Amino acid sequence: MKRVLLFLATNLAVMIVFSIVWMLLSTFFGLSTFAGGKVNYTGMLVFCAIFGFGGAFVSLLMSKWMAKRSTGMRVIDQPRNEIEQWLYSTVKRQAEKAGIGMPEVGIYEAPEINAFATGASRNNSLVAVSTGLLRAMSRDEAEAVLAHEVSHVANGDMVTLTLIQGVVNTFVMFLARIIGNIIDRVVFKNEEGPGIGYFLTVIVLEIVFGILASTIVMAFSRWREFRADAGGADLAGREKMIAALERLAYSYGQSTLPSEVRAFGISGGVAGGFRKLFMSHPPLAERIQALREMR
Numbered sequence: 001m002k003r004v005l006l007f008l009a010t011n012l013a014v015m016i017v018f019s020i021v022w023m024l025l026s027t028f029f030g031l032s033t034f035a036g037g038k039v040n041y042t043g044m045l046v047f048c049a050i051f052g053f054g055g056a057f058v059s060l061l062m063s064k065w066m067a068k069r070s071t072g073m074r075v076i077d078q079p080r081n082e083i084e085q086w087l088y089s090t091v092k093r094q095a096e097k098a099g100i101g102m103p104e105v106g107i108y109e110a111p112e113i114n115a116f117a118t119g120a121s122r123n124n125s126l127v128a129v130s131t132g133l134l135r136a137m138s139r140d141e142a143e144a145v146l147a148h149e150v151s152h153v154a155n156g157d158m159v160t161l162t163l164i165q166g167v168v169n170t171f172v173m174f175l176a177r178i179i180g181n182i183i184d185r186v187v188f189k190n191e192e193g194p195g196i197g198y199f200l201t202v203i204v205l206e207i208v209f210g211i212l213a214s215t216i217v218m219a220f221s222r223w224r225e226f227r228a229d230a231g232g233a234d235l236a237g238r239e240k241m242i243a244a245l246e247r248l249a250y251s252y253g254q255s256t257l258p259s260e261v262r263a264f265g266i267s268g269g270v271a272g273g274f275r276k277l278f279m280s281h282p283p284l285a286e287r288i289q290a291l292r293e294m295r
Contacts, residue, residue: 018051019173019206039181045174052169060162063118064104064126073108073128083134087146091127094147094235098154103127113137113251117149118158125153137247144236144244151231157224164220168213176205214278221280229287230294242291249284
């Protein structure tokens with residue numbers, strides 16, 4: 001259940017803040033989608049789309065800064081040793097091959113094998129690796145992990161995720177307000193426009209619907225891992241990519257990545273049943289099998 005990345009957490013928080021601002025404007029300045037006891041559904045949908053996509057894009061623009069802050073990483077401006085030089089030159093070579101701008105390259109302190117990529121666009125991104133990865137993986141395996149992360153950037157996964165989240169946010173906010181209006185009228189017997197029951201119901205429903213709707217975003221996240229594995233195999237070689245995932249499967253332990261950026265990492269959790277819907281990564285065995293069957 002903790003497979004909720006920085007993007008989702010920030011997005012939900014921004015969406016709630018936007019909703020509160022909207023309600024305050026409606027109350028004090030008369031900017032409302034209710035008139036004469038009737039609901040302006042078109043206006044409501046437009047407002048929901050503006051705020052829904054706004055929250056998603058704010059999350060996107062903040063993603064790289066938040067990733068740096070939450071992991072305490074050090075960005076390599078000038079390589080200080082041989083391993084940093086290798087990291088920097090490998091990412092540079094892969095970025096050129098993938099046709100993207102050079103990402104920032106960072107190292108963060110953590111015992112587990114992990115790495116992640118984030119950023120607002122293909123030409124404004126960040127690729128980071130853990131110190132545990134550098135200690136435990138061979139150069140070929142580490143090269144494949146870096147290729148996987150560069151592929152995430154090249155595929156434009158963060159932008160696509162933002163658009164999906166914007167659509168999800170729009171309908172979460174819209175449905176919360178429709179149901180909130182019904183409850184306000186039926187339960188609280190309020191026929192004169194939105195009351196306190198409406199406002200409280202909307203906030204609660206946005207949180208509940210937002211969590212449930214994250215399963216859609218997580219489904220996309222799992223799909224993008226298969227695509228990034230394929231891209232990593234193209235950049236570094238299929239056998240190297242398989243070896244890297246096998247190393248992850250063999251060495252898997254409890255991640256120490258902050259929950260805000262955990263879903264950006266190359267390694268995911270192990271879960272079954274209902275919890276699997278909230279996983280950001282498919283099982284490693286499935287990813288390895290997909291690579292072996294790739295032509």
